[in-house]
Amino acid sequence: MTEQSTYTVRKYKDGDEIEINRLFNEILCKDRHRTLDEWRWKMKENPAKVKDIANYITVVEADGKVIGQYANWPVDFKYKDEIVKVGHPIENFIHPDYRLSFDVQLDMFNRQYEATSEEDVSFGFGFPNQVAYLIGKRFLGYKDIGELAxxxxxxxxxxxxxxxxxxxxxxxxxxxxxxxxxxxxxxxxxxxxxxxxxxxxxxxxxxxxxxxxxxxxxxxxxxxxxxxxxxxxxxxxxxxxxxxxxxxxxxxxxxxxxxxxxxxxxxxxxxxxxxxxxxxxxxxxxxxxxxxxxxxxxxxxxxxxxxxxxxxxxxxxxxxxxxxxxxxxxxxxxxxxMVYKIYDEKGxxxxxxxxxxxxxxxxxxxxxx
CATH class of the missing domain: 3.40.630.30 (Gcn5-related N-acetyltransferase (GNAT))
Structure with a gap:
């Protein structure tokens, strides 16, 4: 990212999936391209009960195009004897030209974290790779559950x-x-x-x-x-x-x-x-x-x-x-x-x-x- 570049972090809106999927295929798909039908199945047809799927997908725009995404996969979760809403971080990526600024990543996470309050998300969990784990522990409040066998x-x-x-x-x-x-x-x-x-x-x-x-x-x-x-x-x-x-x-x-x-x-x-x-x-x-x-x-x-x-x-x-x-x-x-982050401190x-x-x-x- 150049010093002159500015960016905007916002919620997903209908139609963003075209740019999100293009960027996903460009950055993460090595062997085959994911179709829009697969994206819709994953994010819009998920049976987990949500108020608005836009609260689970944060995008960042720069130079008139989507250049990054931080998304959560909504999950209905059994917690003791009740069913709660949980977020599972997925598809966190930024175009290589904009990775020089860590602020982009942090702003996406903070915007996504704010959106969870609109969905009554109780906690998040995930399986970060080594880089994501180190960033999450230092900046994002990840806490350890342990290693999977x-x-x-x-x-x-x-x-x-x-x-x-x-x-x-x-x-x-x-x-x-x-x-x-x-x-x-x-x-x-x-x-x-x-x-x-x-x-x-x-x-x-x-x-x-x-x-x-x-x-x-x-x-x-x-x-x-x-x-x-x-x-x-x-x-x-x-x-x-x-x-x-x-x-x-x-x-x-x-x-x-x-x-x-x-x-x-x-x-x-x-x-x-x-x-x-x-x-x-x-x-x-x-x-x-x-x-x-x-x-x-x-x-x-x-x-x-x-x-x-x-x-x-x-x-x-x-x-x-x-x-x-x-x-x-x-x-x-x-x-x-395996890590977790609590959103509902009281519950x-x-x-x-x-x-x-x-x-x-x-x-x-x-x-x-």
Missing amino acids: TLSTRLSFLFPVKRRFPFLPKVLFSLIQQMSEYFYKIKINLTKRQSDISVEEVVEFNSEYDELWNKVKDYYPLLAVRDGVYMNWRYLKKPTREYKIFFARKGAEIKGCIVLKIIDDSTYFWGARVGLIMELLCLKDAGIPVELLKTALNYFVSGGVDFSVAVLLKDDILLNGFLNAGFAISDNIYKHR IDENVLKDSRNWHVMFGDFDPL
Whole structure:
């Protein structure tokens, strides 16, 4: 930014999404461009109850164009025994030509912070990267909850072969992949499945799922509302539709749910195909998490996945299920810090928020993967 440049920080207004999305694609999208339909799904079709979505999106203008954005993702959140409004910071970016002035960033945050009072937002939480974390701790009042455990398991021995011997013929890679798939499916299914548990792929979150949600939600003092309306929006109405969903049953009753996604991304393993565990919700019946995770791993192996990855706070009751299914804590892969900021000082008990044992978060809580 030059000394002569001036800028204006303001609320979002209808039509801004064209410039916001253009800037998002220019700065953040490396592999593919996000469509306006995806933006509308994310920000305007979100089922969280808001007074005005403009209170969650702050933009900055300079030289007659949008040059930055600070946005919050509104989330209906279970806090103890009530539902409160929460803000999850997402898509904070500034055009490279204007990054020399930290005032732009700070003014966007302060304007967004003011807007939360118009929406009765109780608190915010997020998973900032290293730079955002340092800025947030020093200037924005972020407080720590802790680090998420990164859980992973290898699902292919083709991956190291391709990295070390990329010159090998494709036919050999294909043969190794077939052998790898055969080996890992045997390994995954070495332990006998529980005959009274069945797992099925589903295409919607229906009233039966809501019965599961209404039981599971009481296990945690703090978690995002994951009722059928939210889950259908989050995973089935997203324009790119890239998720697989499975339910576990005992008899006719749904006992658990898992949501999966396959990505080609180098965040966790450079050059690998990765299977993400987006959601895992289960009753405390023995064997349910493991059966769902075994189904997930079989699906990933069939999809040519090299590693499966999940994130979880280490005190979550689901951790043992992951370990029993063959996952290991791999904190050397990537560290996700989790932070919070209280807006409603009178209504929110900070002792509840800062205790990681109270939370349930997974990849599904991240800025929509």
